[in-house]
Amino acid sequence: MRALSFRLIACLPAMLLFVPLLSAQSKSKPVDAEGHQWWQHAVFQEIYPRSYMDSNNDGIGDLNGIASKMDYLKWLGVDVIWIAPCFPSPQVDFGYDVSDYENIDPMYGTLADFDRMQKIGKQNGVGIVFDFVVNHTSDKHKWFIESAASKTGPYADWYVWKDGKGANQPPNNWQSTFGGSAWQFVGTRGQYYYHYFYPQQPDLNWRNSKVAAAMYGSTVFWYKRGVVGFRLDAVDTLFEDPNLTDNPIQPGKNEYGDPNMFPKYNDKLPEVHDVMKGLRNAANPYNAVLIGETWTSNVAELKDYYGKKHDELQMPMDLMFTELKPLKADIFRKHIAAVYSSGEWPVWVMSNHDIKRAYSRFADGKHDDNIAKVMAAMYLLLRGTPIMYYGEEIGMQNNDPTRKEDVKDPIGQLGWPEQKGRDGERTPMQWNDTPNAGFTKGIPWLPVPASYQTHNVASEKADPNSVLNFYKNLLAMRHSDPALLDGDYVAVNESDANVYSYLRRYKNRAVLVVLNMSESSQTVSVDLSAQGFGAMQAKTLLTTAKAGDTQALDGISLAPYTVYVGEVTK
Numbered sequence: 001m002r003a004l005s006f007r008l009i010a011c012l013p014a015m016l017l018f019v020p021l022l023s024a025q026s027k028s029k030p031v032d033a034e035g036h037q038w039w040q041h042a043v044f045q046e047i048y049p050r051s052y053m054d055s056n057n058d059g060i061g062d063l064n065g066i067a068s069k070m071d072y073l074k075w076l077g078v079d080v081i082w083i084a085p086c087f088p089s090p091q092v093d094f095g096y097d098v099s100d101y102e103n104i105d106p107m108y109g110t111l112a113d114f115d116r117m118q119k120i121g122k123q124n125g126v127g128i129v130f131d132f133v134v135n136h137t138s139d140k141h142k143w144f145i146e147s148a149a150s151k152t153g154p155y156a157d158w159y160v161w162k163d164g165k166g167a168n169q170p171p172n173n174w175q176s177t178f179g180g181s182a183w184q185f186v187g188t189r190g191q192y193y194y195h196y197f198y199p200q201q202p203d204l205n206w207r208n209s210k211v212a213a214a215m216y217g218s219t220v221f222w223y224k225r226g227v228v229g230f231r232l233d234a235v236d237t238l239f240e241d242p243n244l245t246d247n248p249i250q251p252g253k254n255e256y257g258d259p260n261m262f263p264k265y266n267d268k269l270p271e272v273h274d275v276m277k278g279l280r281n282a283a284n285p286y287n288a289v290l291i292g293e294t295w296t297s298n299v300a301e302l303k304d305y306y307g308k309k310h311d312e313l314q315m316p317m318d319l320m321f322t323e324l325k326p327l328k329a330d331i332f333r334k335h336i337a338a339v340y341s342s343g344e345w346p347v348w349v350m351s352n353h354d355i356k357r358a359y360s361r362f363a364d365g366k367h368d369d370n371i372a373k374v375m376a377a378m379y380l381l382l383r384g385t386p387i388m389y390y391g392e393e394i395g396m397q398n399n400d401p402t403r404k405e406d407v408k409d410p411i412g413q414l415g416w417p418e419q420k421g422r423d424g425e426r427t428p429m430q431w432n433d434t435p436n437a438g439f440t441k442g443i444p445w446l447p448v449p450a451s452y453q454t455h456n457v458a459s460e461k462a463d464p465n466s467v468l469n470f471y472k473n474l475l476a477m478r479h480s481d482p483a484l485l486d487g488d489y490v491a492v493n494e495s496d497a498n499v500y501s502y503l504r505r506y507k508n509r510a511v512l513v514v515l516n517m518s519e520s521s522q523t524v525s526v527d528l529s530a531q532g533f534g535a536m537q538a539k540t541l542l543t544t545a546k547a548g549d550t551q552a553l554d555g556i557s558l559a560p561y562t563v564y565v566g567e568v569t570k
């Protein structure tokens with residue numbers, strides 16, 4: 001507990017400011033007999049707006065483009081889309097550098113386009129979650145422009161300003177996660193400001209209660225306009241040690257050539273939880289959900305983000321799940337058991353706009369689509385809320401740049417070739433097999449991979465065995481089956497190194513999920529009597545293996561990378 005008392009005192013103004021809101025906490029109505037909230041029954045999907053659908057053919061996706069695909073999202077079974085930032089922005093970090101939190105960037109449309117998209121979404125049963133960049137603004141935000149101009153103006157203390165240690169010496173050794181020092185000198189103030197990400201993304205000073213009030217107010221602006229929640233960007237790094245203690249250096253260098261550093265004094269400081277509570281207080285009157293970009297290294301850290309009284313994030317993402325490899329039954333079984341052991345409601349994520357696509361991570365070149373189906377069944381049938389990534393449902397692959405001059409993501413230019421940036425997982429959605437996959441009639445901002453000819457919405461809709469129809473069927477099942485909505489989770493056949501099997505039990509029914517996560521054929525025998533289900537056969541619900549309508553449980557044959565899902569009753 002480093003300097004805890006100091007921190008409590010420093011946070012008091014912000015805490016006091018929000019005490020009245022506490023009384024506005026509303027307990028929202030559950031959607032089922034188990035007391036679950038709406039977001040526990042929902043399927044979420046992240047949409048990267050630059051790449052989803054381009055309505056005006058300038059090569060960049062936009063809100064009207066998203067609006068035009070709401071019927072597709074409904075057909076697929078997506079209940080909520082999280083749209084990556086579409087606020088006004090210089091686009092240094094493609095929207096994660098916000099210059100106005102209460103408007104839409106003209107490249108994406110207008111506030112009226114937002115209202116229209118929100119309305120069409122509502123008609124299709126698709127809610128909108130926006131992406132709130134909490135840690136930093138753009139250096140072109142008016143708050144920062146004023147803050148940089150003078151040490152005494154009204155915004156002087158809205159960012160993290162410090163004197164250098166000496167001439168040309170930054171205040172301490174902290175590094176930006178995007179390479180180089182985390183400090184940038186500004187002559188007008190004769191001081192440095194702190195940026196955990198790019199220099200164009202100065203960190204807000206969350207110890208200033210005015211910052212907290214303005215930011216909480218911006219979330220309310222959007223709740224009033226109909227957004228049903230926020231995905232909170234980069235929450236781990238909201239606070240820094242006020243004493244600016246140097247971080248410990250570790251052996252070796254990172255991909256930018258900087259020494260490895262353990263972010264002991266600028267990552268997950270305890271004050272982060274006060275801000276999570278403040279954001280939650282603002283969300284509660286609107287029954288809104290908060291999703292966190294929570295990079296944790298163990299389940300205990302993840303549990304912290306829910307709040308001791310469940311008064312912080314309802315949905316901190318389990319991003320450790322995106323790091324599991326290789327594809328082995330044991331690895332997934334073990335991690336999933338650890339997550340459930342915390343007793344919290346998990347949030348399952350396989351990839352996003354910062355992480356190589358799951359399809360490309362697990363493909364073996366021989367069973368690629370089948371592997372994608374195994375991974376889909378594995379996580380979409382678990383207890384918890386899933387967040388899919390756009391294009392995952394059609395088996396989109398990464399398309400990494402092969403030449404430095406093609407790279408759009410600045411970290412790819414800085415770290416080339418070790419770090420190729422995140423362009424590969426951000427390519428245009430593949431709608432059909434016409435040029436540019438039907439995303440635009442202009443020049444797409446990123447090239448479409450050749451796989452669009454086989455992996456696109458139109459062709460896959462027509463193929464009953466496609467990855468897309470498999471996802472659609474899984475999601476339909478997940479929405480209607482009480483055992484998948486409300487049932488518990490029990491792993492079965494835990495010593496099987498190749499086949500991962502689990503049961504979702506609810507009252508006198510259960511859904512059995514059997515996944516061959518190996519490249520060889522397997523025959524498994526499942527005895528569920530210890531779990532309360534003595535019958536030795538199942539009714540087949542969905543399978544990529546060869547199974548009849550009824551399947552004997554003492555000999556389920558699974559070709560390499562296949563799925564069997566069946567129903568058992570008491």
Ligand code: GLC
Pocket residue numbers: 093096097133197233234293353354
């Ligand atoms: C988050 C975003 C990432 C962005 C960074 C800085 O990690 O997901 O895309 O670059 O925050 O805002």
Ligand code: CA
Pocket residue numbers: 054055056057058059060061062107
């Ligand atoms: Ca456009």
